[in-house]
Amino acid sequence: MPELRPPHPRPRVVSLLPSATEVLCAVGGQSLLVGRSHECDFPPGLETLPVLTAPRIGPVGPGNTPAQIDAQVRAAAKQGAQSLYHLFADRLGALAPDVILTQDLCEVCSIDLGTVRNVAATMRTAAGEQPRIVSLNPHTVEAVFDDCLTVGQAVGLDREATNAVVRLRERLYEAGEFVNPYDEGPPLAFLEWTDPLFCAGHWTVQLIERAGCTHPFNPTRIRDGAGAAAGPQQGEKIAGKSVRMPAEVLVAAKPEYLVICPCGLTLEQTRECAADLAKASWWRELPAVRKGRVAIVDGNQMFNRPGPRLVDAYEWLVGWIQERPALIPAGFPWERFAD
Secondary structure: OOOOOOOOOOOOEEEOOHHHHHHHHHOOOHHHEEEEOOOOOOOOOOOOOOEOEEEOOOOOEOOEOHHHHHHHHHHHHHHOOOOOEEEOHHHHHHHOOOEEEEEOOOOOOOOOHHHHHHHHOOOOOOOOOOOEEEEEOOOOHHHHHHHHHHHHHHOOOHHHHHHHHHHHHHHHHHHHOOOOOOOOOOEEEEEEEEOOEEEOOHHHHHHHHHOOOEOOOOOOEEOOOOOOOOHHHHHHEEOOOOOEOOHHHHHHOOOOEEEEOOOOOOHHHHHHHHHHHOOOOOHHHOHHHHOOOEEEEOOOOOOOOOOOOHHHHHHHHHHHHOOOHHHOOOOOOEEEOOO
């Protein structure tokens, strides 16, 4: 990893990505933050910071269903149109940040890297230099931990970042002690969108498999040359991005567990999406439904953000699947769904 030294002891930092904001705060850098995206809402205390982005597509709600949002996103991608998010360049420039945290993972989830680079090229810090862009692109749980180190180094909090990663790893491994590593486990379906159906990808599939279930819709594969990728080397098992999944594929897999966690939606919005799914003719064919193993989770906060709270999500997943309720973090935003 290349060395990223902060421009001065207390750099001014802007985050255009919720998970990056959570990473920065987890390594002790919340006081350095001078601006944020419209989605940066955790941890508490960010409310007064200037908001630098806005969505061009409205949220799920009356007159804007998951299917309609999906259609808008697809239409924009097909046309090669402008970003799905608006960046307030004047506000960003006025803040004169030394470091800009952004991403190059998903143009649907947040402002795209190209837009940020174009705006940053016209800016200058208080020292007369262009701001440094730190772009995060994690696909695995271990890459999220690496991001903590990268951000810590970029803002001069190397030691704090290392300590934070040690604590996160300890929690991850401790939760994994409740899982039998020699049992492949039952199939679990994890829905990141409900209309059309999209199954989990990237780090979420890793968490599912490490929690004691299989994810047959988009399983991990072992990197070339990684051997068995067992034990501490589980990070060498990787999955692709979230993919569209026909309902007949979901039914044919006979999932014993079902998690409904649409990307970016609150628990209340997810509850409504789950209720709509429950009206489908195939709903009762799922073993997870018949056995009462359907959970809804706030995807705006958990699983969909590749940040420190993935460990919370993993603890919840292990606690739910392995029937270890004491593992579930207090206040974790989920509930059992019964139609």
